[in-house]
Amino acid sequence: MAGYFITGTDTDVGKTVVTSLLLSHFKNAGGSVFPYKPIQSGAILDDGKLQAPDVQMYQRVLPQLHTEKACTYLLTKASSPHLAAREENVTFDIDGILKNTANLEAQHDLVLVEGAGGVVVPIQDDYCMIDLMNDLKLPVILVGRAGLGTINHTVLSVMALKSAYIPIEGIILNATQTRDESIEKDNIEVIEQLTGIPVLGIIPRLENLDEALQNPQHFQSIFQQLNQTKEDMMR
Ligand SMILES: Nc1ncnc2c1ncn2[C@@H]1O[C@H](COP(=O)(O)OP(=O)(O)O)[C@@H](O)[C@H]1O
Ligand SMILES: [Mg+2]
Numbered sequence: 001m002a003g004y005f006i007t008g009t010d011t012d013v014g015k016t017v018v019t020s021l022l023l024s025h026f027k028n029a030g031g032s033v034f035p036y037k038p039i040q041s042g043a044i045l046d047d048g049k050l051q052a053p054d055v056q057m058y059q060r061v062l063p064q065l066h067t068e069k070a071c072t073y074l075l076t077k078a079s080s081p082h083l084a085a086r087e088e089n090v091t092f093d094i095d096g097i098l099k100n101t102a103n104l105e106a107q108h109d110l111v112l113v114e115g116a117g118g119v120v121v122p123i124q125d126d127y128c129m130i131d132l133m134n135d136l137k138l139p140v141i142l143v144g145r146a147g148l149g150t151i152n153h154t155v156l157s158v159m160a161l162k163s164a165y166i167p168i169e170g171i172i173l174n175a176t177q178t179r180d181e182s183i184e185k186d187n188i189e190v191i192e193q194l195t196g197i198p199v200l201g202i203i204p205r206l207e208n209l210d211e212a213l214q215n216p217q218h219f220q221s222i223f224q225q226l227n228q229t230k231e232d233m234m235r
Helices: 015-028 054-059 081-087 094-107 129-136 151-164 182-196 209-214 216-224
Strands: 003-008 034-039 044-046 048-050 072-073 110-114 122-124 140-145 168-174 199-203
Touching: 003 015, 003 129, 015 034, 015 054, 015 140, 015 168, 015 199, 015 209, 015 216, 034 054, 034 094, 048 054, 054 140, 054 151, 072 094, 081 110, 081 122, 094 110, 140 151, 151 168, 151 182, 168 182, 182 199, 182 209, 199 216, 209 216
Parallel strands: 003 110, 003 140, 034 072, 034 110, 140 168, 168 199
Antiparallel strands: 044 048
């Protein structure tokens, strides 16, 4: 049984893109890999049915994905889960989410659980994403922006994770905007120095996402550093 929890320094930072690239990497390695987005806010009506946009991106790698298993709670308001749930009269069954994850882990070589927003995003009452990470007991992959502003956000997120004794597998920086090489290079050095956690690499700005998702070998140098490699998956 193996898995990772994919969190980020913020919303829109690239968690879903990184999760999808990881799916592609592990699929290419021959393993059975399954994505799980327990709570999706900002769900959209598509074909008369509520759909999770994050799951739709996973489907670009896994077209046969069982979408009901891949997402438990679909909320329409594009907000923090606690607010969307309150407005839509939803109560989360956290034990149910933990059980779903355990079942998926039992059925697949690797499960990738994607959080919502960042580390201290409330789910309900005083239970936050970081508490879910703690309960799931999965090592975390932290996605941050590659450019300006990321040192503060990334280091603070790592501090929060460390204070909860959550193991951090590595940090992946994602370049969604105009790039500045000297800033990116310095960000990697400073983040590693201040956190002691390896920055596995930078995902460049992807002009053609589908092409990138079909060619995981381009990101081999980043993902091969993850401990749960093909051999571990097949144990
Ligand atoms: N490396 C990248 N290159 C190009 N577009 C990206 C990249 N990373 C993310 N995006 C785009 O930015 C938006 C937010 O990314 P997403 O992965 O959905 O963030 P999150 O899951 O953290 O909210 C999406 O429209 C996505 O396609
Ligand atoms: Mg997402």
